[in-house]
Amino acid sequence: MKIGDKSIDFDKDGFMVNPGLWDEQIARAIAGDEGIEEMTEQHWAIVNFIRNYWLEHDLAPAVRLICSDVGVGVRQIYKLFTSGPARGACRVAGLPKPDGCV
């Protein structure tokens, strides 16, 4: 998929194959695919927290940490990202698909 001047590949679950290419324009494009018409301040607070955590720790943050650090309830996260923190917010933050037991 072409976003701006970048060619972005996504895996079958819609996560970036090359997370290093992420930028805010790509975040907005993925958010649009998630049904988010416009990224609000709260959207960005969550996405930036997840992105920065991943850059520092090489894994997605626990949901509880997102809630406490950003100051948002878990159900509010689901309202902002209807696919949820893992499948929705982490996608918009340009993370690779988080490991989780399914």
Place this chain on the structure above:
Amino acid sequence: MAERIIYLDNAATSFPKPEIVHETVRDFYSQNGVNPGRTGCDLAINAEQMIHETRKQFSAFFNRSLIESGKEKDPNRLVFTMNATMSLNLIINGMIGPGDHVVTSMLEHNSVIRPVNHKVREGAEATYVVPDAEGYLDPEDIRKAIKRNTRLVIINHASNVTGVVQDLNSIGAICREEGVPFAVDTAQSAGVLPIDMTECHIDFLSFTGHKGLFGPTGTGGICVADDAEIRGTIYGGTGVRSAVPYHLEEYPYRLEAGTQNLAGIAGLNAGLTWVENKGLNTIYAHEMSLFEILQNGLSDIPGVTLWGTQNLDRRVATLSMTVNHYDASDVGTILDVDYGIQTRTGLHCAPLIHQHLGSVPRGTVRFSVGPFNTVEQIRTAIRAVAEIASDRP
């Protein structure tokens, strides 16, 4: 942390552990920790003695009728592993080769499914017996699956997804009639339900230490019947007869190599002692009384689906559920973050039973009750699910 959570994931691991287990493991290396051996310093002999006593303890625990009849069970055929997965791999690798056939079921954990599938890839055959709609296996379906080249029947005693318990007596009797070795995965039932290898004609009993036996993680084992034969598939140091170029055939070395998890085995000893002192029936009655409240409460919530049997007989205190309009993982996340309730979501490393039930691809929310849960915690869990179900996304 432990005080703030409601832990309902005992099928994954039991938590908390009894205080005696904490004390035993915490103090172990300050007083022991020397590599065991029949010769050597006193500390090594003490370590060996601890391991030997634990072998005897577990051998007796899984062979009550034999012991009570005055017969002996060889404790050296109680081998220690690091977990049930390793135990099951040793059993399957030691019994199945190219051209052999294994009978198992759709209820199995990946610790059986994956090694079996690897054996199939290497030229073996496998039959996965289908349970009924509630998850119970018909023992006669196992008989029908047995062929001339069947070398093993391997079944899990209790499902880690729905809690159903299989009829080991009948299945074992069939295996004995048909001359096929019978292996049982007791990961969800050891320390929960009485299991007698002699009565159930079990040749290989795989157990894990860190669930119903309340030991630490990194422990488990196999109890091998005195008349059962299995190839060893792990080779290395045994601490004795080092000049022999091949791994020793006699037990326990046939299925053990290298230094054991000494603190783990000491903790496992303490855990089983706690279970025996408390009484299997007492623990089970407590868990099932809470389970009945949980199941009844959840089944009354509009939008909640319970998967598998709702029988209170022939089961352990584990159930799977989903909430309409929610992905199972989302329910688990909300339960955790908003209510401090720990469950396990997804396919639980048992994809085939989820396929059978129809709960694929996203699986279910699993609740598994333990002896340290309370009525208040169960009622809180029911309220939490009711609130989630009524607050649709």
